[in-house]
Amino acid sequence: MTGQTSSPPPSLGRLTEIFFRIGNTTFGGGYITIGMLGRELVDTRRWISSDKFDLAFALARVTPGTNLIAFCAAVGEQICGVAGAIAAVLALTVPSAVVAVLFIYGFEAGQTNPIAMAAIGGTVAAVAGMMWSTIWTILRPHVGGALRNLQVVLIAGSAFIAARYFGVTPLPIIAAGTLIGFLWKDPKTS
Amino acid sequence: MEGPQDIVSFFVIYALLLKASLTSFSGLGSLPMVRQDFVVERQAFTDRQLNTAVVAGRTGPGPYGLYLVCAGYLAGGIPGALAGLLALITPAFLVIPLMRWLGRRAENPRIRNAIRGLLLAAAGLLVSSSVPLTLDAVTGPFSLVVLVASFVLLTFTKIDSALLMGGSALAGLATLLFR
Numbered sequence: 001m002t003g004q005t006s007s008p009p010p011s012l013g014r015l016t017e018i019f020f021r022i023g024n025t026t027f028g029g030g031y032i033t034i035g036m037l038g039r040e041l042v043d044t045r046r047w048i049s050s051d052k053f054d055l056a057f058a059l060a061r062v063t064p065g066t067n068l069i070a071f072c073a074a075v076g077e078q079i080c081g082v083a084g085a086i087a088a089v090l091a092l093t094v095p096s097a098v099v100a101v102l103f104i105y106g107f108e109a110g111q112t113n114p115i116a117m118a119a120i121g122g123t124v125a126a127v128a129g130m131m132w133s134t135i136w137t138i139l140r141p142h143v144g145g146a147l148r149n150l151q152v153v154l155i156a157g158s159a160f161i162a163a164r165y166f167g168v169t170p171l172p173i174i175a176a177g178t179l180i181g182f183l184w185k186d187p188k189t190s
Numbered sequence: 191m192e193g194p195q196d197i198v199s200f201f202v203i204y205a206l207l208l209k210a211s212l213t214s215f216s217g218l219g220s221l222p223m224v225r226q227d228f229v230v231e232r233q234a235f236t237d238r239q240l241n242t243a244v245v246a247g248r249t250g251p252g253p254y255g256l257y258l259v260c261a262g263y264l265a266g267g268i269p270g271a272l273a274g275l276l277a278l279i280t281p282a283f284l285v286i287p288l289m290r291w292l293g294r295r296a297e298n299p300r301i302r303n304a305i306r307g308l309l310l311a312a313a314g315l316l317v318s319s320s321v322p323l324t325l326d327a328v329t330g331p332f333s334l335v336v337l338v339a340s341f342v343l344l345t346f347t348k349i350d351s352a353l354l355m356g357g358s359a360l361a362g363l364a365t366l367l368f369r
Contacts, residue, residue: 065281066255096252122362129340159314181307
């Protein structure tokens with residue numbers, strides 16, 4: 001990817017069209033969508049520099065919520081200002097949200113149909129596997145080395161025990177984890 | 191026309207889903223708080239329905255967090271889905287001040303360590319939420335095999351999750367042949 005932009009900023013409609021097209025036709029998760037957007041916005045159209053694109057990617061990862069949506073807000077804002085951020089986020093999410101609601105409506109309506117229930121039963125088990133995969137994806141970058149592993153076990157393990165066996169609600173657990181992380185530095189960064 | 195009860199529900203659903211969204215850093219990271227607020231405390235829907243919401247969010251294109259829209263729908267119909275969509279996208283706009291003022295401080299070791307602590311706590315919470323959802327999903331040897339296969343394929347290959355959902359639905363249908 002190039003480090004400089006050479007094209008004038010597009011109209012809001014053109015920007016919306018790109019996010020609509022890529023955001024709603026790309027399957028496989030956020031990284032694939034981000035890769036497609038990078039190819040389109042940085043390499044092909046040169047509406048944003050690779051430096052700003054990379055900064056948007058980094059900051060989206062530390063923004064609460066869904067990383068991909070924050071990333072689109074950041075890139076849209078860099079290209080067309082706040083209106084660009086709003087347009088990019090809506091173009092990415094509204095059509096997919098309509099599809100998701102149609103799916104959940106269909107799933108709920110099929111509750112009494114044995115064929116539908118058999119199909120849903122298979123996908124529900126697959127989602128449970130997806131959740132464990134997500135947990136592993138979160139933990140994987142943080143393991144390696146005795147002290148780092150100890151931090152993982154203590155912080156993640158304590159959060160699990162507090163929630164599962166003592167009924168502590170997520171908010172104080174998240175706050176405690178953040179505070180412990182702030183005070184107990186990662187050996188890898190020292 | 192929307193009645194007073196619907197309006198209250200809309201804002202309550204929005205507030206609860208926004209809280210979940212604001213305290214997570216990945217699409218499914220909000221799951222523990224959604225489960226706590228809607229399944230455990232308010233019994234607005236069941237673990238099975240929450241699982242189905244995640245399935246619906248992953249079956250089509252778009253970000254992982256779309257299940258919040260489905261959770262909103264289960265809790266409050268179409269207005270609830272709209273509340274879920276707003277809760278999903280609201281935190282994303284925090285990135286704009288972050289881009290403008292935080293900039294390269296995102297690489298500050300203290301900030302990075304705090305985020306690391308947050309992520310580890312979130313992972314522990316996700317384990318806590320995944321246990322009952324897993325127990326609900328595993329109803330026999332077949333579903334256990336699908337669960338393990340799903341974990342292995344998603345963790346160690348680059349399989350498209352929509353393809354996995356389609357395949358597992360077909361596998362579920364295939365079980366009808368053996369009954």
